[in-house]
Amino acid sequence: MSCTTVLVGKNASNDRSTMIARTDDGHFDVKKLVVVQPGKQPRKYRSVISHLEIELPDNPMRYTACPSVDPKDGIWAATGINEANVGMTATETITSNPRVLSADPLVEYKKAKTRREKDVPGGIGEEDIVVLVLPYIHTAREGVERLGALLERYGTYESNGIAFNDKDEVWWLETIGGHHWMARRIPDDACVINPNQFGMDAFDLQDAFGARESHMCSADLREFIADNCLDLNQNGAFNPRDVFGSRTDMDHIYNTPRAWFMGRYLTPRSHRWDGENAEFTPESDDIPWSLVPDRKVTVEDVKYMLSSHYQGTPYNPYTSQDTGRRGMYRSIGINRTGVTSICQVRGDAPEPIRGIEWICFGSTAFDAILPVYVNVDAMPAYLSRVTLDVSTENFYWGSRLIGALADHNYASCIQQIERYQSAVAVKGRQLIREYDRRMAESGDYSLAKEANEALARMAREQTTDALNKVLLDASEHMKNGYNRADN
Numbered sequence: 001m002s003c004t005t006v007l008v009g010k011n012a013s014n015d016r017s018t019m020i021a022r023t024d025d026g027h028f029d030v031k032k033l034v035v036v037q038p039g040k041q042p043r044k045y046r047s048v049i050s051h052l053e054i055e056l057p058d059n060p061m062r063y064t065a066c067p068s069v070d071p072k073d074g075i076w077a078a079t080g081i082n083e084a085n086v087g088m089t090a091t092e093t094i095t096s097n098p099r100v101l102s103a104d105p106l107v108e109y110k111k112a113k114t115r116r117e118k119d120v121p122g123g124i125g126e127e128d129i130v131v132l133v134l135p136y137i138h139t140a141r142e143g144v145e146r147l148g149a150l151l152e153r154y155g156t157y158e159s160n161g162i163a164f165n166d167k168d169e170v171w172w173l174e175t176i177g178g179h180h181w182m183a184r185r186i187p188d189d190a191c192v193i194n195p196n197q198f199g200m201d202a203f204d205l206q207d208a209f210g211a212r213e214s215h216m217c218s219a220d221l222r223e224f225i226a227d228n229c230l231d232l233n234q235n236g237a238f239n240p241r242d243v244f245g246s247r248t249d250m251d252h253i254y255n256t257p258r259a260w261f262m263g264r265y266l267t268p269r270s271h272r273w274d275g276e277n278a279e280f281t282p283e284s285d286d287i288p289w290s291l292v293p294d295r296k297v298t299v300e301d302v303k304y305m306l307s308s309h310y311q312g313t314p315y316n317p318y319t320s321q322d323t324g325r326r327g328m329y330r331s332i333g334i335n336r337t338g339v340t341s342i343c344q345v346r347g348d349a350p351e352p353i354r355g356i357e358w359i360c361f362g363s364t365a366f367d368a369i370l371p372v373y374v375n376v377d378a379m380p381a382y383l384s385r386v387t388l389d390v391s392t393e394n395f396y397w398g399s400r401l402i403g404a405l406a407d408h409n410y411a412s413c414i415q416q417i418e419r420y421q422s423a424v425a426v427k428g429r430q431l432i433r434e435y436d437r438r439m440a441e442s443g444d445y446s447l448a449k450e451a452n453e454a455l456a457r458m459a460r461e462q463t464t465d466a467l468n469k470v471l472l473d474a475s476e477h478m479k480n481g482y483n484r485a486d487n
Helices: 098-103 129-136 140-154 221-227 240-244 256-266 299-306 395-407 410-442 447-476
Strands: 004-008 017-024 034-036 044-046 053-055 063-065 079-081 087-093 160-165 170-176 180-185 191-194 215-217 339-346 355-361 370-373
Touching (some): 004 087, 004 160, 004 170, 004 299, 017 160, 017 170, 017 299, 063 129, 079 129, 087 129, 087 339, 129 140, 140 160, 140 170, 140 180, 256 299, 299 339, 370 447, 395 410, 395 447
Antiparallel strands (some): 017 339, 063 079, 087 160, 160 170, 180 215
16 A cells, blocks of 8 residues: 655654654545444454464553554554553565565465365555554554564565654564564654665664674674675665665666655755756655754644645646646655544653644645544544445544545645645644643543534534535536526
């Protein structure tokens, strides 16, 4: 599943929070935001895609999730924050190369061809990973350790990147072939940008096989590299992207331009991204995976990057100018996104309200992002009771409708869209500030449920208002418009 990931260390953010964010770009997957109570967590998990059964621990924690409304292909929980204030997003589909995949093949489900044979289960994948890991971890580091152990035991049928955060740390894990993996702690002052490719461009193997302060990996990774002649690096350097990743023509259309836009946004002064003397272009293979931003990063910055359609560049598909390069690169904010989340863990907030999850359904280019408290027993119906049929009764379908209508009338609708997005962000922040204060003063953190209901009501009002306006605009621009004054 093609997605885009942004990670923010605590000293890179404006409020010393950590953030992990990802667009979940399925094929118009209908999504909802729910709270999974421990009693609803399975003790024996069975994957729909790989037919794998896994026994789970008896002590799960409550956690939020954004599962698919239609369960026929599995849960696909996507993202969430648990009651220990640990966030997780899974997964970013990444690329690999034939050398890696031949040496450690992906673990795919094999259906028996005859009655005498038995089906062979596959490994774990995006369908499963949040459910298998998030309810059982108390730190981001524990997330890496648990997922790493599962990968080594069961393998995976796809190449993925997975992020974890707590109040102090952000970790990123990338799978390597069927059973291998490596993970890095994001520097506190840095941001990571990762668009569907193997991302890490530096790794300290000595630390990974020693103190493991900022690097971890599968137990035999050194031998795996040496035995299969995977190391392409020169002069003693070690760049995992060159060893385990890809470098294809399709990457230059589909992946690297997204990294270019996000890097350009984060470091407009530190690096040259445009012109003849640019350090990096949209088709550069060496765009840094981790960057120290030129200024502190906010939730709104993350949302802006994940809404990108190359605005302000010749590649913008909505530009009215004939640049000759319009729409040539894959946008970040695309039509088929199911859900985008920013898992924010606020180190300076009281523990019961430390986690905030920012949720945006549908195409990020047109839709608004809403904050909610995660330390609750259930989410408001506007976010959680989503149907497979189109409806204006929930945030998911309201958002999808706005995007579909506004896309065809971009020039006339964009002002209304920007006002809608700003209104939800402003009013959402105001409500969070109000309830943060009220809960801190009273010590009554059960008010988080009341806060979420107020946030959902606000989102519904603003979404309905925006939908009214873009529908009217779309109706006025229908091709069959006519009146007697037209002749």
